[in-house]
Amino acid sequence: MTILKKSAVTFFFLFFLSSLSYSQDIQLGTQLGNLRQQQGGLHDYSDPTKINIKVAVWGFVRFPGRYIVPIETNVNDLLSYAGGPTTEAHLDDLRLARLLPDSSNQIINLNYQDFLFYSEYTTGNQLVQLQPGDILLVSGEPRFYFRDYLSVGLSIFSALISLAILIINIAN
Numbered sequence: 001m002t003i004l005k006k007s008a009v010t011f012f013f014l015f016f017l018s019s020l021s022y023s024q025d026i027q028l029g030t031q032l033g034n035l036r037q038q039q040g041g042l043h044d045y046s047d048p049t050k051i052n053i054k055v056a057v058w059g060f061v062r063f064p065g066r067y068i069v070p071i072e073t074n075v076n077d078l079l080s081y082a083g084g085p086t087t088e089a090h091l092d093d094l095r096l097a098r099l100l101p102d103s104s105n106q107i108i109n110l111n112y113q114d115f116l117f118y119s120e121y122t123t124g125n126q127l128v129q130l131q132p133g134d135i136l137l138v139s140g141e142p143r144f145y146f147r148d149y150l151s152v153g154l155s156i157f158s159a160l161i162s163l164a165i166l167i168i169n170i171a172n
Helices: 002-021 075-081 112-117 146-171
Strands: 037-039 042-044 052-059 065-070 089-099 105-110 135-140
Touching: 052 075, 065 075, 075 135, 089 112
Parallel strands: 042 065, 052 135
Antiparallel strands: 037 042, 052 065, 089 105, 089 135
16 A cells, blocks of 8 residues: 555656646756856857857856857956956966967966056056967965854864763763
């Protein structure tokens, strides 16, 4: 009798899931009219009327990954597409890796701090145009705040209290 109940519940559950998959309100994937598609690590900011290139942003940005962007996109636009740098990012140490036609690599160092906080550029590289295959690396290091130290301390403290209660209960 229980096997019959289990199979009936399983059949009802599968029927319910199949009815959801054909509903008009649920759609798998991205919408066809949406030009700003995001699928995993691939972000599509392409313009259908222009030539588009594939570039990548890695490091301390909000949305790292591969990007399809219009050809006139510069480093500032790419950082904006990536959601901007996180609080842990070192804005004075951005690197743009570029593969040259002779199969050699070129690293362009950028200082974004100049662009944000000063009226004149000291490096002059902030508006570098991107080329196909460019990789923007935003360096940084994780920062620990008071709440992080407090969280670790309270976790250790609660484990010690639990251990003390266990020892007291075993002793009694």
